[in-house]
Amino acid sequence: MISPASIEARDSWLEAQKALKGASENTLSAYFTDVSEFLAFMTEYKGEQQGLGPLARLTVRDMRAWMAQMRSGDLSARSLARKLSAVKSFFRWLAEREGFDPTAVLSTRAPKFQKKLPRPLAPDAAQAVIETVEIQSKDAWVGARDTAVITLLYGCGLRISEALGLNRNEAPLPEVMRIIGKGGKERIVPVLPAAREAVDEYLRQCPYPLEQDGPLFIGVRGKRLSARQIQSVMQNVRLQLGLPPTATPHAMRHSFATHLLEASGDLRSIQELLGHASLSTTQAYTAVDTARLMDVYNRTHPKA
The missing domain is CATH 1.10.150 (DNA polymerase; domain 1)
Incomplete structure (x- = not known):
């Protein structure tokens, strides 16, 4: 005791x-x-x-x-x-x-372990996930809901807890959204038109009257949607598309960061968008990108 x-x-x-x-x-x-x-x-x-x-x-x-x-x-x-x-x-x-x-x-030393690098999806695979999510449910409104959630993860780089933590009074979503992330840290996130439209479509189809101070995303029983349900949807989608087990909801957030990095190379801005406290956390994405480039080099370079 x-x-x-x-x-x-x-x-x-x-x-x-x-x-x-x-x-x-x-x-x-x-x-x-x-x-x-x-x-x-x-x-x-x-x-x-x-x-x-x-x-x-x-x-x-x-x-x-x-x-x-x-x-x-x-x-x-x-x-x-x-x-x-x-x-x-x-x-x-x-x-x-x-x-x-x-x-x-x-002075006690921690055991050494290999840090797991993020496993982003290719842009076409990420788009295929979003398009396939909608047809996973027999209820059209549930498909619209799941599409809206996954679109927020990929289109805005939200954590799943941040997306599911949104309340009804935050929609229609603005062009720029204030997110309170880990440790109460606040960040400003641009919201793509596709994400706003996906949320609007979900609200149009949702059969439940949503309280303004209640959850934006709900389950079939009217309660706040759980992360486990979105994880289950992603599991079904990756099986249907033949994607690896690493294609999780969190992988959509990683894909958001990696695709932005490939397009801009602006690591500091991506750190702010993701809400990482340390730039070293964001720098993991450069390792992913480098690994991908080296793989292409080794497979295609005449001297390889």
């Missing part, structure tokens, strides 16, 4: 993450789970509750024991790296508050 002092410290840290850094609910939930699991392990490993004093005295050996335990399961290197990052963040905050040296924790 985790000690009351450790629970209080964990909860105070989470409050600080939300108040000072604007962490999202999903991030806070992951932090809660990761740090709670760490504290529970240390309690079991040490054979007694770990109050703030014992936590301040954790050693490199203790950290290695936790890492070994994590690796003994099916946990991926990426997931372990995320858990370690949460634990380090907690200890960095705790050490500053309690006045101890957190070197043993902070």
